[in-house]
Amino acid sequence: MPIAHVPAVAHPLACFAQKDVRKPWSLPGTRLKQVAEQPEDNMQKLWITRPLPDKVIAEARRHFDVEVRAETLPLTQAERLRALAEFDAVLPTLGDAFDASFFKDRPRCRILANFGVGFNHIDAKAARAAGVAVSNTPGAVTDATADIAMTLMLMTCRRAGEGERMV
Numbered sequence: 774m775p776i777a778h779v780p781a782v783a784h785p786l787a788c789f790a791q792k793d794v795r796k797p798w799s800l801p802g803t804r805l806k807q808v809a810e811q812p813e814d815n816m817q818k819l820w821i822t823r824p825l826p827d828k829v830i831a832e833a834r835r836h837f838d839v840e841v842r843a844e845t846l847p848l849t850q851a852e853r854l855r856a857l858a859e860f861d862a863v864l865p866t867l868g869d870a871f872d873a874s875f876f877k878d879r880p881r882c883r884i885l886a887n888f889g890v891g892f893n894h895i896d897a898k899a900a901r902a903a904g905v906a907v908s909n910t911p912g913a914v915t916d917a918t919a920d921i922a923m924t925l926m927l928m929t930c931r932r933a934g935e936g937e938r939m940v
Contacts, residue, residue, distance in 0.1 A: 817861035822848055822869060823888070837862070857882045857905070864888050865895070873899035880905060890914055 819837035833839045847868030856863045857880035876899040884906045897907045
């Protein structure tokens with residue numbers, strides 16, 4: 774079975790913003806429905822592992838208790854263990870590898886909402902077995918990829934690289 778079905782949205786956690794996040798998350802076909810009810814004054818903890826625009830952080834803070842990591846390097850092993858143990862949701866990126874060994878103990882984390890198209894850096898089967906949903910942002914770079922492909926084809930046909938070097 775592939776990753777958890779998440780409706781096409783502009784941001785991997787946007788589907789949760791539409792719900793009362795103080796109640797258990799509920800995605801069809803996932804184990805997120807099993808999360809115990811949280812007290813009304815206890816917002817779920819979200820860890821954003823890379824700096825994002827202020828507007829995005831502000832919106833996340835409206836719905837979650839947010840911690841933002843200032844570094845842009847991949848998470849260390851200790852940080853990945855902390856992510857699963859201390860947060861309800863984590864927004865990792867491609868460099869943050871979560872193999873099966875990270876899911877041996879049942880983590881607190883209920884979702885790894887990958888900020889990127891792929892998810893091959895996360896062992897989705899092991900995550901699912903531990904009750905952690907994995908999502909991504911399919912189609913997020915489709916238009917940009919097509920634009921670059923067309924640009925490169927036109928540059929090749931018109932020898933634009935050679936012309937640019939002559940200027």
